[in-house]
Amino acid sequence: METPKPRVAVHKFSSCDGCQLALLNLGEDLLTLAERVELVHFAEAGPLDPDTEVDVAFVEGSVSTPEDIERIQHIRQHSRLLIAIGACATAGGIQALRNGADGAQWIAQIYSHPEAISSLAQSTPIASHVKVDFELWGCPVSGVQMLAVVNSLLLGVAPRDNADKVCTECKRNGYPCVMVSRGIACMGPVTRAGCGALCPGLGRDCYGCYGPAENANTDALAAQFASLGLTPLDIVQRFQSINSQAPVFLAAADKLRMRGDG
Numbered sequence: 001m002e003t004p005k006p007r008v009a010v011h012k013f014s015s016c017d018g019c020q021l022a023l024l025n026l027g028e029d030l031l032t033l034a035e036r037v038e039l040v041h042f043a044e045a046g047p048l049d050p051d052t053e054v055d056v057a058f059v060e061g062s063v064s065t066p067e068d069i070e071r072i073q074h075i076r077q078h079s080r081l082l083i084a085i086g087a088c089a090t091a092g093g094i095q096a097l098r099n100g101a102d103g104a105q106w107i108a109q110i111y112s113h114p115e116a117i118s119s120l121a122q123s124t125p126i127a128s129h130v131k132v133d134f135e136l137w138g139c140p141v142s143g144v145q146m147l148a149v150v151n152s153l154l155l156g157v158a159p160r161d162n163a164d165k166v167c168t169e170c171k172r173n174g175y176p177c178v179m180v181s182r183g184i185a186c187m188g189p190v191t192r193a194g195c196g197a198l199c200p201g202l203g204r205d206c207y208g209c210y211g212p213a214e215n216a217n218t219d220a221l222a223a224q225f226a227s228l229g230l231t232p233l234d235i236v237q238r239f240q241s242i243n244s245q246a247p248v249f250l251a252a253a254d255k256l257r258m259r260g261d262g
């Protein structure tokens with residue numbers, strides 16, 4: 001008798017869909033994957049069955065509405081493994097910039113009918129609400145990384161997490177360092193690898209979209225940024241960007257603020 005294929009779902013919460021697109025953009029590789037797993041729910045690609053039991057649930061997006069809280073708990077109860085994908089799901093995303101602001105005031109200023117908006121005061125990562133088995137960082141994640149995770153799971157091994165720094169990928173690729181050679185402030189020394197040092201490879205700085213690397217020395221980088229002429233507020237804003245709720249970046253910004261530096 002044929003062994004049943006693992007059942008996989010891809011769910012969206014508050015997000016821009018970019019991480020789902022990264023999976024769709026795999027093209028032929030996605031078709032090959034679809035032969036090895038049963039894609040039971042992936043609204044962007046077609047299949048719709050959000051309530052069914054699955055072996056693996058990929059979750060894109062942050063928890064930003066009261067409805068999101070109920071939905072993520074339901075998904076957790078019906079999924080053997082839950083994998084958070086992208087900066088929104090792992091660190092609240094760009095929408096978490098409202099966490100330090102008066103969100104209700106923003107809603108009143110932006111929408112003609114603010115009473116129609118049901119939104120939580122904070123945008124939070126998936127792991128703040130349910131157990132997450134693995135996190136893939138990035139904005140967006142790369143399809144190749146997602147494929148590697150699925151392949152590991154199909155082989156029954158734990159997915160690998162590359163928590164090294166973007167600088168290591170720069171060196172491996174032979175890219176000139178934009179911070180050393182051109183004095184451009186770069187977040188690479190504290191940012192998690194995985195993108196292949198995409199931005200420095202194009203001659204620009206890394207802005208930290210893959211979230212904090214392991215053993216990130218944020219104090220040293222903040223001092224380096226100051227020596228390059230960034231103001232304290234500039235430095236706080238570097239840490240409070242796409243991954244603002246990542247504890248390491250949050251702590252770095254809080255430390256600067258407590259010193260009165262921004």
Ligand code: SF4
Pocket residue numbers: 015016017018019020060061085086087088089093094138139140141
């Ligand atoms: S992590 Fe970035 S690309 Fe992915 S859904 Fe969020 S905003 Fe979009």
Ligand code: SF4
Pocket residue numbers: 166167168170171176177178179180186187188189197200205206
């Ligand atoms: S360009 Fe940025 S990521 Fe690359 S080596 Fe320099 S500091 Fe590190």
Ligand code: SF4
Pocket residue numbers: 139166191192195196197198199200205206207208209210211
């Ligand atoms: S270099 Fe930095 S900002 Fe650019 S894609 Fe990689 S992690 Fe993101």
